[in-house]
Amino acid sequence: MRPHTSILWRRLELEGHDACLLSEADDGWKLRGHALFVHNGKPCSLAYEADCDSGWRTRSARVDGFLGAETLHFEIERLADGGWTLNGAGQAEVAGLIDVDLGFTPATN
Template sequence: MAGDPQILWRRLDLPGHDACRIWQDSSGQGLDGVAVWLDAAGPAHLSYLVVCDDVWRTRSARVQGRVGQREITLSIQRSPEGDWRIGGEEIPDLHGLQDIDLGFTPATNTLPIRRMRASGSDGGDLAAAWLDAADWRLKLLPQTYRLAGDIWHYASPRHDFAADLSVNTDGFVTDYPGLWIEEGADGKP
């Protein structure tokens, strides 16, 4: 669709970019994009596709590409009952979670933000199935989101991490302090 919202992020902690779009068609809705960056292992490029249901709960995700010399091809499924599988292997610790968090991109912050906005919620405590880019495994990641004015306060207590996220009308993070910024948002091309 020509009207699908899109964004280009620049990575701030390492050289890199991520181009993402929100798509919607008769089969569902979701995100797709490509992240490229200079990883400690070497040049990295990963494409991703996240398919969601009508209220932005993850149904599946696919990640494919390379990080240095490592080939990455991951197929992640979430059943309607909330069971998570990666490459067909069930991950019992993730049962009941609604969101995927792809640790190499800010794109997946869009999922809970869009769901909370649609329900009129100003935040909540939740957890995501987090794809840890250190070992490419899915792990439980408790998270909180709180809306304060135009800013979403995000926290990951397990990692002692918090950030105030600027978010546009489409639900894309436009400023993730120290990590990502919408290309051009800081006045740089």
């Protein structure tokens, strides 16, 4: 992977920051980052990755971290037929979509 660019955001509406690195891969793009912020009065730490093809269509995404004392782990995958899975379970309501927007970071908007 060849690093392309990185950025650091500061949240305005709540206390928090987000940093990410966008890298070019032979077959697409890789985004890696970490968001630290307060959610519903609890500290939240989320490490994330997104893998996209050369046309910027999401192939997979992963989020690991915690909210307060709760551990979080999410694996998202777009299947060859256009379907999606979340932690291995099919997600029919988003079939056919091509992108993932992790709402806690501007990196995936």
